[in-house]
Each structure stands twice: as structure tokens, then as C-alpha cells.
Amino acid sequence: MAKDYDIAVVGGGVLGSAIAFGLARDGQRVVVLDEGDIAKRASRGNFALVWVQSKGLGMPAYTGWTIRSTQSWPQLEAELKERTGLDVCLEQTGGFNICLSEREMEARRAMMRQIHAQEGVAKYEVALLDRSEVEKMLPGIGQDVVGGSFCPLDGHVNALRLFHAFHLANHRLGIDYRPNHRVGGIDYDSGLFRIHTSRGEIEAGKIVLAAGNANAHLAPMVGLSAPMQFNCRGQIVVTERLQRFMRYPIGTLRQTDEGTVMIGDSYEDSTDDGGMNFAINSVMLDRAQRTFPFLANVNIIRSWSCLRVMTQDGFPIYDQSETCPGAFVACCHSGVTLAAVHAYVLAPMIARGSLDAQQTQVFSAQRFHVQKAA
Structure with a gap:
């Protein structure tokens, strides 16, 4: 049966872009279906850390997965620069x-x-x-x-340059990027996926769901599960540009390559990605000026909030469908940290048509359905 593409990736954020990049490097004909600017983009509101410490309490395999990605980040940075000429400003000095x-x-x-x-x-x-x-x-x-x-092992990057570099690299690799293609339905028949979007139907031999919180309602269409949190919001405050004073990022405070200081790491129970909670901002700013007192006299130039992409237990989900072979789901909070392992490890598995159970079984959503012993 004819198909338009080898693989359709649903979701054009950092997660979907990294997977699509890895698939195209493997010679796959890829289409990325993206909601476009109407999407609630966590990729445009993240703190952009490449981070290991504190990861994996409750799931030790996640610690190793994170380390593997951070160790591959210099390769990813170099390849993106070679393909696009864009510097994503990776600083990995700890x-x-x-x-x-x-x-x-x-x-x-x-x-x-x-x-x-x-x-x-x-x-x-x-x-x-x-x-x-x-x-x-x-x-x-x-x-x-x-x-x-x-x-x-820890570090940080320029998140928007990373997003730009992935999109440019993917374009040069021949990936068909389709913005404003919100996916409303998925049908499977005899090895072919028909994906119904707001701008028509797409056919592909495989499908990867990398659409953040939207995976929760898309996954059941192909026999998968993606238990997500929908009420986890984060806020970030950004200062004016300053002379370089930080050689190392802090988990809640970092100086960007452009000189601004980003202050973040808030968690609140909210489904509104557009509002601000100034009481929470005041707590973040208080910690920032207690850490570096001179920040009390620095101007704030912008702030924003966004919904965090977070599974119910905070750890990634990677699964493949038994009822619809060729369907995969990927969910994670740390899309920047894990970008390298998604491009260089996960994507080749998907291109081959099967996840490596030794590496990914622990991340299956089946963990949410295992009955606890009495």
C-alpha cells in the first residue's frame, strides 16, 4: 500500500525535532506535524539546562539515561553547527x-x-x-x-537557538515540516497510518507521538498510553544584560550567553499557561538576590509562564504499540537534556521498527498499570 512518508512525527517542539533529526540522519522520509504557534509550547519556555544531578531518585535507570545524553551533547552541538552554521552556545563546565x-x-x-x-x-x-x-x-x-x-557534567544552552538549529538542520535533511497541522485522529490498517489533520490527511508507515501533554489523548488512538500531568506550570523571570559574572549555571539561576540572567524553577498547580503569579515570582526573586545580592539593583525586562510537559511520575515514557505496529510514543520533561539521546539512540531504534527492551523497557507506561503487592 502506498504511503506518503516512512515516518510521521507528531509534535514540532524540541522532543519531536530531536527525534525527527535522528530519523532523517538514518535515511528515513520524515514529516513533522505541528500545531504551529497556537500550541502551548514548553519548548519556547524552558530553562535550557543540560542537567544530571538530582535526576533519577525513584528510577535509577533515568540517571544513566541522562548521563548518556549529557555525554553525547558535545557531538550534537558540533553536528548542528556543521549542518547549520548555528552555535547553540553549549557550556558544559559543571x-x-x-x-x-x-x-x-x-x-x-x-x-x-x-x-x-x-x-x-x-x-x-x-x-x-x-x-x-x-x-x-x-x-x-x-x-x-x-x-x-x-x-x-551539568551545563546549559541557548534554548531558542537550539530550537532554530533543529528546524534548520531538519529542513536541510529533507524533512517536511507541516505547521498548523493539528492531529485530530489516527487510523491504522495493514501497516499504514492515516493521520487526520486540520489541513488534510497524511499517510505514513510509522508514527511517533511526541506532542507533549497532547500525547495523553493521541496515544490511545494507536493502542498506547501516556499518563500526563496537566496542571503543572512554571514561571521564568529574565533580567537586563549584565557583564559576565557566572562561570557556572545554578539549577534555579543562570546567566545566558547574551548576558541576561534567567531565574526560574517554580512549580504550581495551574492549567493556565498565560497568566503570572507574582507571589511565586517574588519567592524566586528573593532566592536570586540572596544568592547574588547585587541582583537586587538589576532591572527585570520580561517574564513568562508555560505548562510543563510532565508524566504522572515525572520520568520519561517510551513505548511501542502491539496493536498498531509501527506506532511509538515519547514523553519527557527534560527535552533539552535528553535531546542527544533522543537523536542518537531512540530515533535509530524507531527507524529499525522496534525499541530495544534492555534500554527502554523501564520507561514503558506499563509501570503505571502494574498492580502493587498488598
């Missing part, structure tokens, strides 16, 4: 989580112990530093800083 009280410091110690005590967890270097050690690496910190954790 990163901090800062503690503003002894209580926070003890909680950080306990978390690191718990993560590294898990059976089968991938080991990585993380140092717990006192105030004097932090100050040597982050001059100008405030008196409230008592210490923090430092991981040399």
Missing part, C-alpha cells in the same frame, strides 16, 4: 544547586545519598561544597549561601 540554609544543605546531602544508594544506579561525580568552596567558583555570593552541590 553546575550548582545552591543551599541557603543548613536545613537545605542536609536535604541536599540526603538526596545525593539516596540517589547513589539505589541498586543499579549509574555512578557520577557530584561534590558537596561548603560556603568557602562555592565562593571560589561563584564570586559575589551572599551571606545566606551556606554551600551547595556541584556536578561537572
